[in-house]
Amino acid sequence: MDKDIERVLVSKEEIDEIAKRLGVILTEEYKDKFPIVIGLLKGCVPFMARLITEIKCHIELGFMDVSSYHGGIESTGDIKIKKDLDIPVQDRHVIITEDIVDTGRTIKVIMDLLKYRGAKSVSVVTLLDKPAGRVVKLDPEYIGVTIPKEFVVGYGLDFDEKYRNLPYVGVLKKEVYSK
């Protein structure tokens, strides 16, 4: 897999630091609120697993499977809920965990849905923020690192379902996705 990567953008060590930093902030913010930390599958898995071990207060976990990409490198804006939450969010504080916020469409749809279902608050924690890709107004409350508008893989992020298990985030060589 490493040979398909043009350069490492966020190293494993940097991701560790990000998880620790955000864990401290989230612990302080949510210590008396018993929030639901919702992961958006499948991209959330490595970062969510790392982050929650740095949150030092009670949390509940929930998962949704939402698709916005269909094998390519561009978001389509066509969001499908493939697996819904199995716990009610009414009157609960909710933290959505994402690998990356790009156009913002996916998170916006999910935020609106959770608010409509009566969540007391909805915030977003994301490992990566790609603000140059934004097409809807959305500012994640907790950001690991801001990256330029490039297609990245690793640490949950995929191209054609591959590379999610890379232990870092890297820029994929163009020749790989233009084949």
Ligand code: IMP
């Ligand atoms: P958005 O709706 O455009 O914000 O896209 C969010 C989803 O698109 C993320 O959860 C990823 O699955 C995917 N995505 C956005 N940018 C990238 C990227 O650079 N590499 C891989 N997946 C991406």
